[in-house]
Amino acid sequence: MSTNISEAIRTRKSIRAYQDKPVSADILAQIVEAGQWPPNAGPFQITVIENSDLRQKINDRTLSFMRAGEGFIKERASLPGYQPLYGAPVLILLSGPSGAPFNAVNTALAAENMLLEATGLGLGSCFLMSPCWILNEANNSDLLREACITEGNTVHCAIIIGYPAAENKFTTAERAKKGQVNYVK
């Protein structure tokens, strides 16, 4: 399946439950390559993690962090069956040299390209900040090492990709247009 860009922009949504089905290497390569064509103002890295052991460790430490947190984050983590990586078969981390200007923007633009490409190809996806809360902490440096993200780089955002499960668990609200628009003529 392939959709045009206008349709992909409007149909993309955060998927929070995935089938236990791998993403083929060629589909994944196409999605990742889309992440290499964003508007850009500086270096960044795209780290594609299919390794289930590493994904599980990142998931579990993120969950522990969220459970120890407060407010909305703690509430989410307390929902029965909640997993921060939602069982997706692919986790993609976006990182950049620590302290470099525009890191957050560069990586977010690359992430959005991949989300839209995945949508166009009929896959589900979700933008995530939650793994970043733990990955940049010194006591989790083993995870960054395992992900081959070298010292001096910071993870700024992440996405997950996979085939959506029938029920989009943990997504309650209907999608709505965001942002305020002012036309100045």
Ligand SMILES: Cc1cc2nc3c(=O)[nH]c(=O)nc-3n(C[C@H](O)[C@H](O)[C@H](O)COP(=O)(O)O)c2cc1C
């Ligand atoms: C900065 C940022 C951080 C986000 N972090 C998470 C996250 O950690 N976990 C999650 O499930 N969704 C996360 N999201 C996804 C948003 O919840 C989602 O995009 C928003 O509710 C709109 O829904 P939609 O993506 O279906 O349009 C994040 C989105 C943004 C922009």
